[in-house]
Each structure stands twice: as structure tokens, then as C-alpha cells.
Amino acid sequence: MRTDGRRVLRITASVAGALLVAYVVLGVQQFQNFLTLGAIYALVALGYTMVYGIIELINFAHGDVFMVGAFASMWIMTVPLGLADRPIEDPIRLAGVLLIVVVATMLLMGTIGVIIERFAYRPLRHAPRLAPLITAIGVSFILQNIIQAVFSPSPIGVPQVFPRVKIDLLGGSIGVLNIFMVIVALALMLGLQLFVGRTRLGRAMRSTAQDRQAAELMGVDINQTIAITFLIAAALAGAAGVIQGLYFGSIQFNLGFFAGLKAFTAAVLGGIGNTTGAAIGGFVIAFIEVLAAQLGFSRWSEVAVFTVLILVLVFRPSGILGQALGERA
Amino acid sequence: MRSSLAAVVALARRHRSLTILIGWALVGALLPMIVLIPPFSTFQGQGLWIGGFANAGVFILLALGLNIVVGQAGLLDLGYAAFFAIGSYAYAFGASSFTGLHVPFWPMLLIGALAAATFGVLLGAPTLRLRGDYLAIVTLGFGEIVPAVFLNADKYTRGTNGIGGVAQPELPIIGKFTFSDSLPFYVTMVVILALVMVFIYRLQESRLGRAWQAIREDELAASSAGVNTITTKLLAFALGASTAGFAGVFNASKLGIVSPDQFGFAVSFTVLAMVVLGGMGNAWGVAVGAFTLYMIQSVLLKQLNQFFGGLHIPVLQNIDFVQYQFLLYGLALVGMMLLRPEGLFPSRRRQQELHGDADTVDGAGPTAETSDALADR
Numbered sequence: 001m002r003t004d005g006r007r008v009l010r011i012t013a014s015v016a017g018a019l020l021v022a023y024v025v026l027g028v029q030q031f032q033n034f035l036t037l038g039a040i041y042a043l044v045a046l047g048y049t050m051v052y053g054i055i056e057l058i059n060f061a062h063g064d065v066f067m068v069g070a071f072a073s074m075w076i077m078t079v080p081l082g083l084a085d086r087p088i089e090d091p092i093r094l095a096g097v098l099l100i101v102v103v104a105t106m107l108l109m110g111t112i113g114v115i116i117e118r119f120a121y122r123p124l125r126h127a128p129r130l131a132p133l134i135t136a137i138g139v140s141f142i143l144q145n146i147i148q149a150v151f152s153p154s155p156i157g158v159p160q161v162f163p164r165v166k167i168d169l170l171g172g173s174i175g176v177l178n179i180f181m182v183i184v185a186l187a188l189m190l191g192l193q194l195f196v197g198r199t200r201l202g203r204a205m206r207s208t209a210q211d212r213q214a215a216e217l218m219g220v221d222i223n224q225t226i227a228i229t230f231l232i233a234a235a236l237a238g239a240a241g242v243i244q245g246l247y248f249g250s251i252q253f254n255l256g257f258f259a260g261l262k263a264f265t266a267a268v269l270g271g272i273g274n275t276t277g278a279a280i281g282g283f284v285i286a287f288i289e290v291l292a293a294q295l296g297f298s299r300w301s302e303v304a305v306f307t308v309l310i311l312v313l314v315f316r317p318s319g320i321l322g323q324a325l326g327e328r329a
Numbered sequence: 330m331r332s333s334l335a336a337v338v339a340l341a342r343r344h345r346s347l348t349i350l351i352g353w354a355l356v357g358a359l360l361p362m363i364v365l366i367p368p369f370s371t372f373q374g375q376g377l378w379i380g381g382f383a384n385a386g387v388f389i390l391l392a393l394g395l396n397i398v399v400g401q402a403g404l405l406d407l408g409y410a411a412f413f414a415i416g417s418y419a420y421a422f423g424a425s426s427f428t429g430l431h432v433p434f435w436p437m438l439l440i441g442a443l444a445a446a447t448f449g450v451l452l453g454a455p456t457l458r459l460r461g462d463y464l465a466i467v468t469l470g471f472g473e474i475v476p477a478v479f480l481n482a483d484k485y486t487r488g489t490n491g492i493g494g495v496a497q498p499e500l501p502i503i504g505k506f507t508f509s510d511s512l513p514f515y516v517t518m519v520v521i522l523a524l525v526m527v528f529i530y531r532l533q534e535s536r537l538g539r540a541w542q543a544i545r546e547d548e549l550a551a552s553s554a555g556v557n558t559i560t561t562k563l564l565a566f567a568l569g570a571s572t573a574g575f576a577g578v579f580n581a582s583k584l585g586i587v588s589p590d591q592f593g594f595a596v597s598f599t600v601l602a603m604v605v606l607g608g609m610g611n612a613w614g615v616a617v618g619a620f621t622l623y624m625i626q627s628v629l630l631k632q633l634n635q636f637f638g639g640l641h642i643p644v645l646q647n648i649d650f651v652q653y654q655f656l657l658y659g660l661a662l663v664g665m666m667l668l669r670p671e672g673l674f675p676s677r678r679r680q681q682e683l684h685g686d687a688d689t690v691d692g693a694g695p696t697a698e699t700s701d702a703l704a705d706r
Contacts, residue, residue, distance in 0.1 A: 058462045123667055130405055131666045133462055134605055137407070137598065138662030145656035153652070257594065261473070264466060299481045306470035313463055314455040 011276075022287055026294060032178045034283075034290040036247050039185035040066075042282025043240035044263035046192065046275055047233030053209045053273035054229045056129075057121065060136035063260015064143040065113060065234050069241025070251045071147050073105040074158045087163035097161060102184065105242050106235040113234025114227050122223070140256075148253040155252040158245035181243045188239055189279050192232065196275065205229055209273070258302065262289070265309040271319030281319070346527045353523035357516070373628075380511035385623040386518035387580050391596075392603040392619035393525055393612060394572025399601070400609035400676070401538065402565035403545030404457075405465040408472020409600055412570040414592035415448050416441035416577020418479060418486065421587045426494035427487070434498030438578050445574025446567040448475075453566035457559055472597050480589035491588025495581050514583050521579070522616075525572065529612050532568070541565055595655065599626075602658040605665055608672025617674060626654050 023031045044066050051059045077083045081097065088094040120139050124132040162180070166173040196202040204225045207215040216222050244259075245251050266285040270277025285305055292301035312319065341348040361379055363369060369378070391413060398406045419441040423432040432440070456467045479486045486492060532538050540561045543551035552558045581587045599622070607618020630653075665672065671680040 056462075058466060120663055120667075127666075127670065128403075129462065130399075130403060131670050133405055133465060134601070135663050135666040137601070138659040138666070141598065141655045141659030142663065145653055145659065149653065149656070258473075261466075261469065265470075268463075268466070300477075303474050303477050303481070306474050309470050310456070310467055313459055313467055317459060317463065 018283075022283075026287075026290060028174065030290050030294050032174055033293075034286050035178050035182050036243065037289060038283035038286035039181050040240045040243055040247075040259070040282075041263045041266045041285050042279040043185055043188065043236045043243075044259060045266035045270065045278040045282045046189065047237050048264050048267040049270070049272055049275060049278040050205075050229050050233050052267070054205060054226055055121070055125070057132050057136065058264070059121075059233070060133070060260070061116065061120075061139035061143060062233065062237060063256035063258075063263065064140045065109060065116070065256070066237040066241050066244070066259055066263075067251070067253065067256030068112065068143055068147060069105055069109045069234075069238035070158075070245045070255065071151060071156075071241070071253075072108050072238065073101055073242040073245050074156065074251060076101050076104050076108075077159045077161065083159045083161055085157065085159045086161075088161050089163060094161065094163075098180075102239060102242050105238040109238030109241070110231040110235035113230040113237075116234075117227055117230040122226075140260075144253050144256070151253065153253065155250045157250050158248075160246070160249055162246055177246065181247065184239065184243065188236060189275075192236070192275060195232075201225070201228060261309075262302075262305050265305055265312075268309060268317075269312050269319055274319065277319055345530055349527050349530060350523050353519055353526065357519035357523075361512075361515075376511065379515050381624070381627055383511050383515040383518050383583065384627070385620050386515070386522055387576050387583075388600065388603065388623045389522060389616050389619040390518075390525065390576040390579070391573055391600045392607065392615045393522075393529060394569045394576070395600050396604050396607075396609065396612060396615045397529065397532075397541075397572070398565050398569035399604055400611070400615065401533065401545065402541040402562055404562060404565060405462070406468045406566070406569065407465050407594075407597055407601070408468035408470070408475070409569070409573060410592040410594070410596035411468075411472045411475035412445040412449060412573035413577045413580070413596065414475050414479060414587075414589075415445045415570075416574030417581040417587040417591070418492070418577075419444040419574070420578040420581040421492040421495050424496040424498075424582075425492055427492045431496060434496075434578075434582060438575060441578035442571035442574035445577065446571035449567045449570030450563060453563050457562045457566065469594075469597075472594060476589040476592045479592075486589075489588065489590070491586050491591075493586045495585050495587060497585055498582055511583070514579075518579065521575065525575070526612055526616070533612070537561065537564060598655070599658060602662055606661055606673060608674040608676060611672070611674055611676035614672055614674025614676070618672065622658075625657075630654060 022034055026034055044062065047062050047065070048059060051057060051062070077097075081100065083097065088097060116139055120135050121132050124135060162177045165176045167176060167179075196205060204215065204220045205228070207218065207220055208222060208225045212222060215225075244255070262285050263282065266281035267278045268281070269284055270279070270281030272278075285308070288304055288308060289301045292298060292304045297304070360382055361375060365375060373381075391409065394412075395406065395409050398404050398409075420437050422428050423430050423437045423440060424434070452468070452471050456464055459467070480488055483489075540551065540556045543554065543556055544558055544561055548558055580591075584591075600619075603619035603622045604615050605618075606622060607616065608614030669675075
């Protein structure tokens with residue numbers, strides 16, 4: 001336990017240090033963007049890393065699951081809740097609304113994730129590796145086109161229910177919305193760590209990832225474990241979708257493509273299969289993107305991110321925190 | 330009658346290259362005539378059909394090239410459009426009023442292919458060590474970077490506007506490429522396709538082709554048997570890229586303009602769908618798959634629009650079928666992978682591989698042949 005405590009302390013210290021550096025380098029305004037983008041990329045990257053960890057599939061459709069999450073949250077806000085596009089001033093009501101939206105979106109997306117796994121990936125579990133990969137690309141396009149058909153090909157506004165209040169912090173003013181988003185993201189990540197590390201199902205997931213056959217012999221229900229992994233991954237992407245909609249105010253059917261690629265880069269950067277690494281990778285990618293924009297290269301930010309991806313894969317395929325994967329990578 | 334047919338088949342087996350050339354000549358000659366017969370003639374005029382076939386040829390070429398990478402060597406390349414873009418821009422730089430250079434068409438065809446192959450090697454050399462799915466992501470990233478660079482480096486490429494005034498070549502015998510008459514382009518396309526196809530069949534049965542198959546089926550075993558996996562994969566990558574470079578030069582010369590939006594992920598995805606639908610590894614199947622998908626996308630969906638638009642059925646007449654072509658491709662990819670992973674026109678080897686596990690693969694025939702061939706390296 002003591003080493004555990006020390007580890008937590010060390011991680012907290014380095015995270016605080018990194019945040020301070022980011023704050024100094026980026027300035028208040030860009031720091032907020034960095035935090036929010038980082039939270040989104042980290043949440044989506046967790047999904048990539050978990051699914052890869054357990055069935056070694058790059059789930060190409062995951063970026064689009066995130067996009068569907070953004071649309072689902074928009075739909076939940078406008079149709080069942082009937083919210084108008086104006087801030088809710090009453091804090092208790094606001095908290096209630098946000099809770100409902102986040103939870104409902106996560107549940108819905110989790111269900112969709114399980115359905116995708118059941119019908120698109122499970123039948124191909126023993127097929128050659130190329131097959132599920134191609135299926136995933138197909139699923140990605142199907143999701144995009146369904147959203148395009150149901151909603152609209154052009155960008156759609158998301159009700160801006162969160163008041164644009166700012167508070168003074170560290171000599172600058174930071175939006176409460178940004179703080180809320182980062183807290184939601186961190187809470188979810190912490191919850192995930194606890195779930196994977198401390199619960200029976202989490203242990204089943206870890207053992208399945210290590211050796212599926214051995215886990216099965218020990219009585220782990222493989223199908224159920226994989227389904228739960230997809231459920232959690234999609235639910236986290238759904239939460240990221242809520243944040244995306246609330247922060248940017250408008251969403252489009254194709255936003256999942258680039259976001260997914262960046263989040264995947266984050267997962268690889270952090271060491272694929274490693275959840276802490278994915279979270280850190282998400283913030284690193286967000287930092288690169290925001291910094292590029294700040295230096296006046298916003299048009300090049302995507303090129304920068306993919307260059308990072310290629311460089312990491314070439315020189316350190318196991319990522320920042322990943323264990324040496326050797327020929328696995 | 331029956332015996333003469335058998336004799337023809339046997340002859341065709343023995344002279345495969347000649348058969349391919351004759352086959353393309355027949356197809357090339359028949360297609361423009363078929364469209365004069367109803368119902369095809371009611372859709373659009375012969376000129377439009379020939380233009381459409383020529384465009385389909387570009388996609389067939391792309392699909393044949395991607396088939397080397399995905400079908401033969403089993404490497405998933407998701408940024409294939411990047412090489413198409415490099416070929417196109419190479420031609421635009423080499424032969425347009427924008428740069429003032431006027432290199433003739435045939436040398437440019439080679440230069441475009443070489444440029445694409447060079448980038449293929451540059452990208453492949455460090456990344457082909459990685460396992461398949463990482464390669465897919467790297468190529469996906471590359472496929473996004475290349476059009477983005479052409480878009481953003483607007484000093485050299487005129488950004489979104491693209492480079493216009495690309496030279497339309499005048500070829501001996503075939504004639505001059507013009508916007509109004511696509512016949513010369515069509516004829517050139519058929520000739521090139523026939524040659525590329527012969528080349529691909531020759532490759533497939535060469536030592537290199539067998540090495541690709543070996544790597545696709547079991548990389549570790551292949552490398553133990555003495556195949557240099559990196560070089561072999563790199564060659565597949567470079568050859569695939571150069572085919573896309575060919576297609577790029579052609580496309581640029583036909584359209585007369587190149588711009589970054591012609592080379593998005595949608596192109597890579599479409600070509601992949603064509604390869605998967607046609608049957609990975611089988612060149613004829615891939616060609617048919619590419620042709621069919623292109624025709625569905627460019628003719629059938631528009632016809633459906635007009636058809637249902639004219640019927641005044643409430644829901645159907647408002648659906649824009651062209652808009653949903655990618656939904657169709659997506660469904661096709663998932664459906665094919667689940668139900669018939671070997672494609673509509675499978676290569677026999679690939680079929681054995683994709684159904685059941687390694688034990689059921691017929692070990693006596695081709696595998697033994699492969700390992701023999703590899704052993705005497």
C-alpha cells in the first residue's frame with residue numbers, strides 16, 4: 001500500500017507540473033482549449049486502448065461512436081428534455097440536467113457499442129486479422145451515413161445550457177464549463193482505473209487481455225467480458241461526445257474521423273493497452289494541437305499530429321508508458 | 330464443339346498473357362457498342378458512357394494496384410489515395426501552364442509512377458516492420474497528410490483552387506485528349522490496363538508473388554523459409570504505389586485540373602471496397618468489382634434518383650441515393666466480411682485461407698510449391 005501511495009503522489013506531482021508548464025506556455029485562453037480537447041481525446045483514447053488491449057483490434061469505428069455520442073446528447077437535450085438554446089441559471093436544475101444527459105448518453109452509447117461488437121466483430125473473432133479491421137471501417141461509414149440521414153449533412157447546433165461563467169484562478173479567468181468538463185473526465189478515468197483494478201469484472205478483463213485461453217479455463221466468460229469492454233469504451237466515448245457538444249456548440253456527422261485519428265494517436269503515444277498512458281497521450285496530443293494553433297500553424301496542426309503518430313510508431317512503438325511489446329507492436 | 334472449347338480453355342491457360350491482352354481488347358471493343366443497345370442507350374449518350382468507362386478505368390487501375398498491397402501481400406493500406414495524389418500532382422507540376430514545364434505524357438507517366446513509388450518506399454521503409462494494423466493507421470495518417478500538404482502549401486500548389494491548365498496530351502494514332510471526346514482517353518486506358526494486368530499476373534506467379542502469398546499467410550514461417558520480409562513487403566508497397574501514380578497521371582491529364590479535394594479518405598475507402606467486393610487477390614475479380622462499384626455509383630444511383638423522383642412515392646422520391654453511396658460501401662464491406670470474406674470472385678487460395686483454420690488449407694498443392702521455390706533461393 002505504501003508504494004501505492006508514493007506512486008499516486010509521484011503521478012499527482014508530475015501531472016501538476018505538466019499542467020503548470022502547459023499553463024505558462026499556452027496562456028489562459030489556450031489553456032482552457034487544451035484542457036477540454038485533452039479531456040475529449042483522453043476519453044476517446046481510453047476506448048481504443050481498452051478494446052485493443054483485450055482483442056487486439058483497432059476499432060476504427062470508435063471515433064464515429066464518439067460522434068454518435070455527441071449527436072445522442074444533442075438529441076436527449078432537445079427532444080426528451082425539451083431544452084432551449086439558453087443557459088440554465090439555477091445551479092441545482094443545471095446539475096440535474098447535466099447528470100441526466102451524461103448518464104443517458106453513456107447508457108445509450110454503451111448499448112450501441114455492445115450491439116456493434118455482437119454483430120460486427122464477434123463473428124470474426126477467429127477470422128484473419130484483416131477481416132475485423134475492414135469490418136470496422138465499414139461500421140465507421142455506416143454510422144456516419146446513418147447520422148447524416150437521420151439528422152443533417154450540415155453542422156447542427158447543440159443547446160448551450162451551461163452559463164458562460166468564469167472564475168478567477170491562477171491570475172486569469174477560467175470558464176466554469178471547462179472546469180466541469182475536466183472534472184467529469186477525471187472522475188470517469190478514476191472510476192475506470194478503480195473498476196479495472198479493484199473489481200471482479202475488471203480482473204476478468206485484465207486476465208482476458210493477458211491470455212484469453214487461460215482466462216477461459218479459469219472460468220471467465222470471455223464473450224461477456226469483451227462485451228463489457230466495448231460497453232465501457234463506447235460509454236466513455238459518449239461522455240466525450242457530451243463534452244464536445246457542450247464546448248463547441250455545433251456538431252457535424254464527420255467530426256468523428258479526425259477526432260478518432262487523434263485519439264488513436266494519443267492511445268499509441270501513451271502505449272496501446274495502457275489506460276493511464278492513453279489519458280496522458282490525450283493531453284499531449286491536445287497540447288501539440290493547441291500549441292500549433294497558437295504559433296499560427298493551425299492549418300498544420302493535423303499534419304503535426306500525424307507526423308507525431310508516424311514518428312512514435314517508428315521510433316517507440318510501445319509508447320511512453322507501454323511495456324516493451326516487441327514484435328507485438 | 331465441346332472438345333474445341335476445352336482446347337481453347339487449355340490454350341488460354343498456357344498463354345495467359347496473350348489471353349489477358351485479347352480479353353481486354355474484346356472488352357474494350359464491346360463496351361462502347363453495348364451501350365448503344367437499350368436499356369443502356371436510354372440512360373445517357375455513347376459519349377458520356379465512354380467517358381464514364383474511362384473514369385471507371387482509373388478506379389480499376391487503382392484497385393489493381395491496391396490489390397497487390399492488400400490482396401497479394403496482405404498489408405492493409407488505408408491511405409492509398411495519397412499515392413494517387415502524388416502521381417496527379419507530379420503530372421500537374423511537370424506538364425501545365427502553372428509551372429511552365431511541358432514534359433510529354435509518356436515520360437510523365439513513368440515519372441508520376443516513380444514519384445509515387447519513392448514516397449511509398451519512404452513511408453514503407455520505417456513502418457513495414459510494424460504489425461499489420463499499425464501499418465493501417467500509419468497509412469491512414471499519411472493519406473490525410475498528403476492532401477493536407479497540397480492544400481496548405483498554397484504557394485506551390487495554389488491550395489484549394491488546385492492547379493488548372495494541366496496539359497492534355499496528344500498521342501500518336503490514338504489522338505488528342507479533349508474534354509469533348511473521351512475516346513482517346515478510353516483507348517489509352519484499355520491499353521494500359523491490359524499491360525498492367527499482364528504484368529500483375531506475371532508477378533503473381535513469380536518468386537516475388539509467391540513470397541507475398543507466403544507472407545500474407547504466415548509471416549513468421551515465410552521469414553524462416555528465407556523470405557526477406559521487409560524487402561518483399563516494401564516491393565509490394567512500391568508497386569502498389571506506382572500503379573496509383575499511373576492512375577494519378579491519367580486522371581490529371583483527363584480532368585485538366587488537380588486539387589486536394591480529389592484525394593480524400595473517401596477515395597481510399599472506395600478503392601478498398603472495390604478490392605474487397607471483387608475478391609482480394611484475384612486481379613480479374615478486383616477489376617470487375619471496381620467496374621461494378623464505379624458504375625453503380627456513377628450511373629445506377631443517379632438513375633434511381635430520377636426513377637423514384639418521377640414516381641412521386643412520398644418517401645422514396647426525396648431520398649438522394651447518390652448521397653448514400655458510402656452507406657452502401659460500408660454495408661458492402663461489413664456484409665462481405667461476415668458472409669463471404671473472399672469476395673464475389675475469389676482467388677482460390679484466398680478462399681481456402683479465409684474459410685476454416687490453417688489445417689484445412691490444402692497443404693499438398695500450392696504450399697509445397699511455394700516452399701520449394703523459396704528453398705532454392
